[in-house]
Amino acid sequence: MKITKLETFHIRPRWLFLKISTDEGVCGWGEPDLEGKTKVVEEAVHILGKMIIGEDPMNIEHLWQLMYRGAFYRGGAILCSAISGIEQALWDIKGKTYGVPVWQLLGGRCRDRIRMYAHITPNVENPTVEQVREWAKKRLEAGFKSLKTPMFAPVRHIDTMQTVEKYIEKFAAIRETVGKEVDIAIDFHGRISPAMAPILCRELEPYYPMFIEEPVLPENVDAMVKIAKLTSIPIATGERLFTTWGFREVIEKQAAQVLQPDVCHCGGILQTYKIAAMGANYYCSMAPHNPLGPIALAACLQIDTCIPNFTAQEHPTMPDGTDLGNILFKEPFKIVDGYIDIPEKPGLGFEVNEEVLKDFAYDGYYICPVEYHSDDNSLGDW
Known part of the structure; x- marks a missing residue:
């Protein structure tokens, strides 16, 4: 061939x-x-x-x-x-x-179904407490039992007590809405400084987050190590790291307890598998990163099936909650009781509806959102 x-x-x-x-x-x-x-x-x-x-x-x-x-x-x-x-x-x-299926070629299954988590919020800056509650309810109604929420606005290197309290109020509202049986992860997205991250982590601890993702930017691993030592909340990172080499220092210094390689960025399926094996030596679990498309999800599901140290899989939905895999695949993956069943079809387990692809074609130019501080219009960290 x-x-x-x-x-x-x-x-x-x-x-x-x-x-x-x-x-x-x-x-x-x-x-x-x-x-x-x-x-x-x-x-x-x-x-x-x-x-x-x-x-x-x-x-x-x-x-x-x-x-x-x-x-x-x-x-x-x-x-x-x-x-x-x-x-x-x-x-x-x-x-x-x-x-x-690919997972059979990588050693076989370690589980019978794959726990999924969904983003609860559309791309809205500074939502109200009522909006946050409603978004959380919609994700529960869609069948998810694990959720993730972002920071809702840029945070300054050293910010006010009011900024901290506003965010804690919204996260507390999510916890109250979904109850104690639902996991809620938080994505700091690297936009929080090493000065503010310990403060936010301390205030969030009573609400039992599943993990905090990128509490600080990943370029300086020692800064993340500092945060990990100051909080009981598990730290997650990995979406902006590439290959096993990019994860070596994070794992060896125990900067994170949850690894999040992105199968579309880190080098692919086998690199993700190797990263999981590296992390297992330090008792790290895996929550593969995926805010992308349905093929990325299909690749993630193969890894999730065959690694022993798996926690939860990020599910790519549109801001309005639409899953385009239901349109672009002839037989899409289905969420049932917060899980997706192990894919059994050969390869990555899907068949693209190539006729439908034409309806979603575009020129490829996409500008990532940029956020600014409201008072002086200075650039905020993504």
């Missing part, structure tokens, strides 16, 4: 789908996304494609090494996102060729 062609499709709202074809008629799909940068990643995909056309798609590790090590410069968001999507498609081909 030989790789013959790589095709890319820009899909609203901000996704890039990849189809790899072979000379034996078996095709695989992947999602080489990078939010706001998919045009650049698309070019990288086709440059890498010139390296692997004519190669055997079954040799996934070899082709990964060829793409990653074969051009001198390694790592980074663009290269790793391009490789990630290609690698996912290669696994899809391999699973389809052998007639088994």
Whole structure:
């Protein structure tokens, strides 16, 4: 079997789908996304494609090494996102060729269903307490039993007592609304400084968050270690880290208890599997990051099935709660009682409705949202 062609499709709202074809008629799909940068990643995909056309798609590790090590410069968001999507498609081909889901090729299942969590909030800055309550109720009604909420506005390097109290009030309202049987994670999104993060963590502890994601930016691991030592809340990080090398220091210094590699950025399925194994040596659990499209979800589900140290899977829904997988896949994954059943179909476990893709095509230009402080219009951290 030989790789013959790589095709890319820009899909609203901000996704890039990849189809790899072979000379034996078996095709695989992947999602080489990078939010706001998919045009650049698309070019990288086709440059890498010139390296692997004519190669055997079954040799996934070899082709990964060829793409990653074969051009001198390694790592980074663009290269790793391009490789990630290609690698996912290669696994899809391999699973389809052998007639088994990818998780069977990675050691078999460790569970019978996969716990999912959903974002409770649309992209609204400074929502009211009443809005937050209603959004939480809607996610429960949609069948989720694990949720995640962001910070609702930029926080200054050193901010006021009022800012802290307003956020705590909203998180407390979520906890009161959903009760004690529902997990609620919090995404600080790296927008909180090492000065403010311990204060917010201290005030949030009584409400028992499942984890706090990126309490500070991930570039300085020692800053995250400091926060981890000052709070009882589990710390999560990983969406902006690439390959096993990017996770080594976080794991060794025990900066986080929950690892969040993004299968569309970190290098793909096998890199995510290796990161899980590294983390297991330090008793870290996995909550793979995925605010992207349905192919990314399909790749995550394969990993979630076969790793022992899994906590919960982020579910990609639109701001209004719509799951576009229900439209873009012929047989979408279904949430039942807060879980998705183990995918049993070959490869990544889905079939793209290619006719529908045309309805969601766009030019690929997407600008990530930018937020400013309201009083002086200075840029706030995302």
